[in-house]
Amino acid sequence: MTHSRYTGRFAPSPSGELHFGSLIAALGSYLQARAHRGIWRVRIEDIDPPREVPGAADAILRQLEHYGLHWDGEVLWQSQRHEAYREALAWLHERGLSYYCTCSRARVQRVGGLYDGRCRDRHNGPEQAAMRLYQRQPVLRFTDRLRGDVQADPRLAREDFIIHRRDGLFAYNLAVVVDDRFQGVSEIVRGADLIEPTVRQISLYQQFGWPAPDYVHLPLALNAQGAKLSKQNHAPALPSGDPRPVLAEALRFLGQRCPDDWREISLEALLRQAVDNWTLTAVPRSGAVNSAFSNAPG
Template identity: 45%
Template sequence: MSTYRGRFAPSPTGPLHFGSLVAALGSWLRARAEGGAWLVRIEDVDRTRSSPLWADDILATLHAFGFDADEAVLQQSTRDTLYEAALTRLREAGHAYPCACSRSDLAACGGVHPAHCVRRPIPGQAPAWRLRVPDESITFDDVVHGHVERSLREVGGDFVLRRANGEYAYQLAVVVDDGEQRISEVVRGVDLLDSTPRQILLRRLLGLADTGWLHLPLVLDAAGRKLAKRDAAHPLDAGDPLPALRRALAMLGQAVPASPSLRPFLADAVARFDVTRIPRGDHPHVALQDD
């Protein structure tokens, strides 16, 4: 049995849109073509924007499109104990430090946190916790993009692990979860390519095994903007999934089956899947036009 383990990790801040469908389909196809497991993780660490109603809606939409997780769906909001343990390890090793810098404080630095805080923590006020990032480059191989090299300083500097409000940040949570779920390859949109060096660094500091990387092209609207959950112009029709699936397959450079029914269509898509045909996402396609 294949040891491949992939995942799709949506944030429940709105309905699944076409751009998210492309990411879900790409990760699902890759896992099925490799004969491995496909997992779903609800990334709801941002409690102020996430909603369990949207989580249920996303899972129902995935099911309607033929995508069902091979294991129990994991929710980040239930995993604070694991994130705290990881943060404690980083703090005790001297890799994390308290920080009171706000986004407005860092505006003069182009949003990149410098080697030293702009604002010191205020006594009696809970600070954020940041990872101390070395001044070095991280290299990795991406299935679509080939050899990639990024400077850790240039892609964000010292980044947040836990916010001042107590919520754990995406970078820490996703690394802990990918490690704990034994994800063998991360398949996601190219907009997260610059997060990869930070996550590789975190994995190393936490003693987690390496994983593979595959970054998919983004879907842009006619104005060249990335689709977002707040974009209601391109909703998915759960009652008629094939038109959107055909468009998503074409976005991924794949052959589009002619089958008129869902299950044979997906089976044919898996049989024809060719990872070498996925286009690079440096300059994502403008795939959707406004009516």
């Protein structure tokens, strides 16, 4: 599969509504794609039912539309992609690139929190087992188009990580690689909280023999305690009123020029100007506390 046109994406999990932190990721990926006159996809990563909130996926799509972030093509739902994941797992296993592991999470914690390869040569069957990637060619660094050279924790990079969970669910790292390949994503723009698994995902691309996309990791919006805004930290959902003040705040957070007359122009005009003026090099590398949206009631 070859794609010559820029393709970006936003891929939220339906564990709650979008908040200001997730708007930063959505807006940054949208502006980068539109500034390249490219395609912007939306994917709902609904492969972990225990973490999903009923109605959250539809709410997320409504929020994106309300904030003027209109995507191209149909939404891709990971819950409808199980056959593709099974085929990818089978391909790896047939080539000796994965194996079954029966080690518990408690055991991994006892040996220091990183898996030690105990089941590599045990030839376990699939019963009550996770599947791990046989990490023969770890990726120790990658280039981030915002941050430059990023070095990984070598212990993490060398770990045989899980690609299919013991409970039967498909692992995030496998699904995201298979789907980004399927959607022709040429560059991934997302939050800096996902820097760590990037080397694992690049290693999967290499195992499959696929070229890896480029990466941009945006700064994180923080709450008053210095933790990233997240659903787990009860970050308030995006306001449902006029989206322009929130978008203006998000543009400033991303280091972008916000027009002085944003209160007098339409949402569409505000976003058009944001695309025209988008400058990736102006985006700060570190996060910041956003007092306007970090402590508002949910």
